[in-house]
Amino acid sequence: xxxxxxxxxxxxxxxxxxxxxxxxxxxxxxxxxxxxxxxxxxxxxxxxxxxxxxxxxxxxxxxxxxxxxxxxxxxxxxxxxxxxxxxxxxxxxxxxxxxxxxxxxxxxxxxxxxxxxxxxxxxxxxxxxxxxxxxxxxxxxxxxxxxxxxxxxxxxxxxxxxxxxxxxxxxxxxxxxxxxxxxxxxxxxxxxxxxxxxxxxxxxxxxxxxxxxxxxxxxxxxxxxxxxxxxxxxxxxxxxxxxxxxxxxxxxxxxxxxxxxxxxxxxxxxxxxxxxxxxxxxxxxxxxxxxxxxxxxxxxxxxxxxxxxxxxxxxxxxxxxxxxxxxxxxxxxxxxxxxxxxxxxxxxxxxxxxxxxxxxxxxxxxxxxxxxxxxxxxxxxxxxxxxxxxxxxxxxxxxxxxxxxxxxxxxxxxxxxxxxxxxxxxxx
Numbered sequence: 001x002x003x004x005x006x007x008x009x010x011x012x013x014x015x016x017x018x019x020x021x022x023x024x025x026x027x028x029x030x031x032x033x034x035x036x037x038x039x040x041x042x043x044x045x046x047x048x049x050x051x052x053x054x055x056x057x058x059x060x061x062x063x064x065x066x067x068x069x070x071x072x073x074x075x076x077x078x079x080x081x082x083x084x085x086x087x088x089x090x091x092x093x094x095x096x097x098x099x100x101x102x103x104x105x106x107x108x109x110x111x112x113x114x115x116x117x118x119x120x121x122x123x124x125x126x127x128x129x130x131x132x133x134x135x136x137x138x139x140x141x142x143x144x145x146x147x148x149x150x151x152x153x154x155x156x157x158x159x160x161x162x163x164x165x166x167x168x169x170x171x172x173x174x175x176x177x178x179x180x181x182x183x184x185x186x187x188x189x190x191x192x193x194x195x196x197x198x199x200x201x202x203x204x205x206x207x208x209x210x211x212x213x214x215x216x217x218x219x220x221x222x223x224x225x226x227x228x229x230x231x232x233x234x235x236x237x238x239x240x241x242x243x244x245x246x247x248x249x250x251x252x253x254x255x256x257x258x259x260x261x262x263x264x265x266x267x268x269x270x271x272x273x274x275x276x277x278x279x280x281x282x283x284x285x286x287x288x289x290x291x292x293x294x295x296x297x298x299x300x301x302x303x304x305x306x307x308x309x310x311x312x313x314x315x316x317x318x319x320x321x322x323x324x325x326x327x328x329x330x331x332x333x334x335x336x337x338x339x340x341x342x343x344x345x346x347x348x349x350x351x352x353x354x355x356x357x358x359x360x361x362x363x364x365x366x367x368x369x370x371x372x373x374x375x376x377x378x379x380x381x382x383x384x385x386x387x388x389x390x391x392x393x394x395x396x397x398x399x400x401x402x403x404x405x406x407x408x409x410x411x412x413x414x415x416x417x418x419x420x421x422x423x424x425x426x427x428x
Contacts, residue, residue, distance in 0.1 A: 041203060043255040043381050045404040046195070046245075047211040049093070049151065050238065051086060052218030052363065053262030054226060055373040062236040065243030066377060069258060073379025074421040076389035078397075080264040082330040083294055084363050084372045086218070087121055089263035089394060090152040094211070095132040096398030096410060098331045102132035104153070105337045108290050110298075112336055119337075121152070126160040126173055129153055135401050136176045139209050142407055147178035147198045147207035149191050154179050154211065178207060188214055188241045195245065199254050209405050214238055221266035221361040226371070231361075257380030257404050261397060266361040267293075267347050267371040275318055275345060276355040281310040288353055289339050293364030295351040296339040304340075311341055318345045330367075347371055380404075384421055392417035 055077035058066060080089045081098045085107050088099035099105045109119045111128070119128050136146035137158045148154035157173025178198060180186075191212060198207050220234040242260075249256050277288065277295065285306050286297040299307040311320035320343040326333035333342070345351050347365045350358040365372050374394065382404055396417040402409055403422060 041206075041254065042208070043257050044199065044207065045209050045401065046256050046258045047094075047151075047209075047401060048242065048258065048260045049090065049211070049213045050217050050260065050262050050375065051213065051215045052221045052264065052266050052361075053260075053375045054221075054265035054371065055262075055375045056370075057217075057235055058375055060232055060235065062232055063239040065239045065246060066260065066375075068243075069246070069260065069379040070377045072385050073258075073377060073383045074387040074389060074418075075375075075377045077373040077391045078261065078376040079367045079391055079393045080372055080374050081394060082332045082367050084264040084365060084367050086263050087152050089374075090213075091129075091132065091134070092394055093261055093263070093397045094134040094136070094151070094153075094401070096395050097132050098395060100332045100335050100338070103128065103130075103335060103337065105332075105335050106290055106296070109337045110289060110339075124156050126156055126158060129156045129158060130161060134158065135398055135405070135407070136209060136211065137174045138402070138407055139405055140174055140177065144209060144405060144407070145205070145207045146176040146209040146211075147195075148176040148211045149180050149194055150182045150186075150213040150215075151211045152182075152213070155181050177205075182213075184215065188216060188238055189244075192241050192245045196248050196252075199249065200252065209401075218266070223360050225268045225359075225361045226266040227268060255381055257382050258378070259397070259401065259404070260375065260377040261394070262374035262376075264363040264374055265370075265372040266363050267365060267369070269293075269348055269350050269358040269360065269362045271357045271359065273317070273349040274355055274358050275315070275349060275351045276353070277351065278354045280315075281307060283353075285310070286341070291351050291353060293345050293347075293350065293362050295343045297341040297343070298339040299341070307341060311343060315343075317349045318343050318351060320344075378418070378421060382422055384423055387421060389418070389421065 058070065081092045083099065083106060087107050088104050091102050091104040092098060095102045107121055111117070114127065134153060136148055136154065139146045154176055157175055159171065160173030161171050163169040163171050180194065191214065195210055195212055198210065216234050216238055217231070220231040224230045284300060285303040286299045289296040289298060297307065308322065320341060323333045323338055323340050323342065326342055332338065343351055344366065347369045350362065352358070363372060373391065378400070399409055400418040
């Protein structure tokens with residue numbers, strides 16, 4: 001009788017187990033008992049870029065997920081490097097160097113070593129990128145696995161170059177262990193899903209450093225302007241996806257140090273605020289390399305004095321400098337890829353080849369302009385809670401990432417403005 005009752009009890013327990021829904025990944029998790037030690041997974045470092053995320057966007061009351069991260073961690077406004085454009089600043093954020101040092105000096109640029117070529121945001125030739133090592137290459141070389149979703153430059157085989165001993169042979173470059181070629185059609189939800197899939201992997205192929213790039217806020221800001229309700233709606237939608245990422249990481253038990261950055265802010269522009277270069281000098285006097293909030297120009301041979309006379313005089317809504325006289329505070333003007341003349345408009349004004357339309361929003365203005373200030377948040381087990389930092393330069397982000405990932409600092413690195421945001425080792 002006792003035997004039968006025991007058998008019935010066992011059958012009841014087995015039936016209950018079979019009818020109980022299995023938690024996600026439960027099959028892959030070892031039983032938790034005294035004889036089976038739990039897997040220790042150190043916190044992953046996740047770098048998130050919100051392109052065009054102006055610092056004061058956090059004050060709009062539509063970002064509960066980002067605001068929660070800020071409340072539990074560190075936040076403060078961040079100065080972009082000049083020019084306050086996407087590719088130069090994304091490369092600064094992951095190299096710790098300014099554009100004048102790392103070589104990605106603009107979204108569009110030329111190099112006298114490659115006459116007739118022009119760099120654009122679609123360029124992946126390592127020649128343009130090899131002057132500064134991004135943090136994921138340093139991580140890979142240290143045996144730390146990285147996975148990068150759409151970060152500018154992450155598709156480049158960094159370090160690849162013709163072998164000096166055999167110009168027909170290319171030296172092998174380094175990419176992240178996992179990376180995705182940028183495709184704007186991939187939604188924010190799909191991007192977050194990809195990161196979550198990376199984090200569900202077994203430990204031996206799970207990344208320890210992840211970078212994730214979102215462009216929808218920048219796109220909305222350009223199309224509609226920074227103050228348009230549609231830009232705020234896009235911000236709210238993106239915040240929901242970041243909140244989902246945080247929630248899912250918690251559900252799967254993945255601790256993460258999350259660093260949220262932007263490359264620049266955004267200012268409203270108008271066709272009523274346009275400076276037409278053709279009213280200042282004939283088109284044949286100079287080639288215009290870039291135009292918008294700032295313009296760069298290369299005088300035609302024999303027209304150098306004409307360009308200097310036209311641009312060197314005072315202008316009501318812009319300042320122009322020859323390359324060698326660009327103010328030192330911009331940390332810009334020494335690299336060979338920077339053209340001979342730079343003109344910078346007042347915030348909200350546009351420098352165009354001819355009189356034309358300027359609508360929505362733009363960036364590229366003085367990095368100290370409040371409208372160019374970029375958002376910054378860091379939150380996680382290694383980050384002090386409830387801290388607000390004063391405005392700082394974005395070259396401080398890469399040293400912080402190195403400390404979170406466990407990489408040594410670069411020899412030339414200066415003490416970062418974010419060195420005090422980390423907890424002491426015994427506090428984590």
